[in-house]
Amino acid sequence: MIEVERLSKSYGSTVAIQDLTFQVEPGEILGLLGPNGAGKTTTMRILAGYLPASSGTARVADYEVHADSMAVRQRIGYLPETPPLYPEMTVEGFLFFVARIKGVAAGDRAARIAAALERCNLTNQRRVMIRKLSKGFRQRVGLAQAIVHDPPVIILDEPTAGLDPRQIIDVRNLIKGLAGQHTIILSTHILPEVSMTCDRVTIIDRGEIVATDTPQNLMARTGHGYAVEIGGDPQRALEVLQSVPGVTQVEPRPMTAPGRHTFQLVTEGDDPGSAIATRLVQAGLDLFELGRNQASLEDVFINLTVQEQPLLPPEEPPAADVDPVNTAAQPESTEIPEPIEFPEPTELSESTDSEDLIAEEPTADE
Template structure:
C-alpha cells in the first residue's frame, strides 16, 4: 500500500533523510520510530505531498507521490503534529467542511461524517466549539478529519504528543481500531506507543533506516533475546568466569548495586546474564553457581525491551546500513 524507495531530502548542505526505504502492507500499522531530529516528520511530509523529495520515489496505492500528487492526496488522511483545526467551528461543522473539500459527494457526506464521529467517539461533542475542547478531544477531531473521506492510507505524525496518560490510551485504542480497514503509518519517538499499537516497526536514526521488523523480532534479534538477573554472595568477577562455561550464555555483566529491603549489602553481587534465543538454561545457571560455591539469593527472568533495541540502534556512532525484514537478524551476529 505504501512503498518508499531510496528517498532522500537535502536542505542546502543539510541532509535530512538519506536513502530511506520501507513499505507498509495493506491494513497494517507501521510504527516509524526515531529520536527527535531523526527525519520522521520530513518523511511524513514527503509522503503526504507537502514536501518534494530530492531523490527517490514514494508510492501510495500504486500512485507516485510526486507525479500524481493530487490523486495521492485523495488516497490519504494526514494528521500533522499540530492538528489542522478551525477553533471557531463546531466539531460536526468542521467535519462537513473537510468532507466537502476532500471531495466527498453531497449524497454521502452525512454518512461519512457520522462514521468519523462514531469511530472517534465524538458523537456527544458534535455541537461543541472546537476551541472549547480538551487537547485529547482536539486530537480526536484531528484524526476524524483525516479519516472522514475514508482513505485507504492514514499518516499520523506524533499523534499523542502532549496528551495526558488517559488521553494517550484513548487515542492509542482509536488508532488500533482503524487497522485492517486502513493502512497506517504512525510516526513517534515514544517507545510504548509503538509496542502497544504497531504490528511492525521501522527505526530511523540520523536520516537513515537502521532496522525494519516486528517489535518482537527486533527484541530477539538485536539484543540476544531474554536472560536472567542474579543476586549472589561472592566475587562478581569469579562468577562471570564460571557462568561463561554455560553453553547457552552469551554475556555476563555486572549491574548497579541494588538495595535489598532498604539496605545495601556490599558482600553481594548483582549480575545480568544474556542467553541465546530459544534456550532455557536457568536450571544449569543455578546449578553451576551452587557447585562453584556461590550462594544464590535471587534469580529472575528478564526479557529484552523495545527500549533496548532503540538504544542499541540510535546510540552507536556508526549507522548500520538499511536492513530488510529478512536481513535484520544479521545485526545480532
C-alpha cells in the first residue's frame, strides 16, 4: 500500500532524511519512532503530498506522490501534529466542510460525519464551537477530519498529543479498530502505545533508518537481563557468572542484606537462565533469587538512537584575528588608545528657538 525507496529531503545544506526505504503492507499499522529532529514529520509530509522530496520515490495506493499528488491526497487521511481547524465553526459544520472538499458524495456525507463523530467520541460536542473545546477535544476533531472520507491510508503525527489517559486509551482502541481496513502510519513519543498498537516499528535517527521490525523482535534482539542474589564469596560468584555461556556482562550491585550479593547480568542468544542456576549451585554458592528482565522498547530506542539534533548546524563565530572586511590577519595592538575628549556643552543663544531642537511628533492624520 505504501512503498518508499531511497527517499531524501534537504533544506539547503541540512539533510532532514536520507535514502529512506521501507514498505507498509495493506491493513498494517507502522509506528515511526525517532528523537526530535530525526525526520519523522518530514517523511510524513512528503507522503501526504505536503512537501516535495529532494530525491527518491514514494508511492501511496499505487500512485506516485509527486506525479499523482491529487490522487494521493484523495486516498489519505492526514493528521499533522497541530490539527488544522477553523475555530469559528462548529464541530459538525467543520466536518461537513472537510467532507465536501475531500469529495465525499452529498448523499453519503451525513452518514460519514456521524460515523466519524461516534468513532472519536464527539457526538455530544457536534454543535459546539471549536474555539470553545479543550486541547484534547480539538485533537479528536483533527482525528475525525482525517477519517471522515474513509481513506485507505491514514497518516497520524502525534495523534495522542494533549490527551488525558482515558482519551489516550480511546484513541488507541480507535486506531486498532481501523487496522485491517486501513493502512496506518503513526508517530508518537509514547513508547508503550507503539508496543500495544503497532504491527511493526521503523526507528529513524539523524534522517536514516536504523531498525525495522516488530516490537517483540526488536526487544528480543536487544537481549535479556537477569538480576541474581547470591550468598557466599562475591569474587567467586563474579567469576562463575562470567563463565556462563551467553552472559556478556556482569555488574555488581549494592548488597540488599548482610551476606547477600546482587549482580545484574546482560545476556544474549538462547536463554541462559538454567545454566546460570546450575553453575552457581555446582560452585557451592547460595542462590537466593534469580529474576529475568526483558529489554523494553524504551531500551531499544535508547540503544539505537543518539541525542536529538538541532534542525540547523550552529554557526561558527569568526576567528578573533580575522577582519570581516579585510581578510588579512591583523596583529593585536598593544597600545592603549588615548581617551576621547568631548567639547564642553554650549549654552543656547537667545536667538535659538528651543522648538527647533524637538523632533516633531506625527499628527493623528499621519
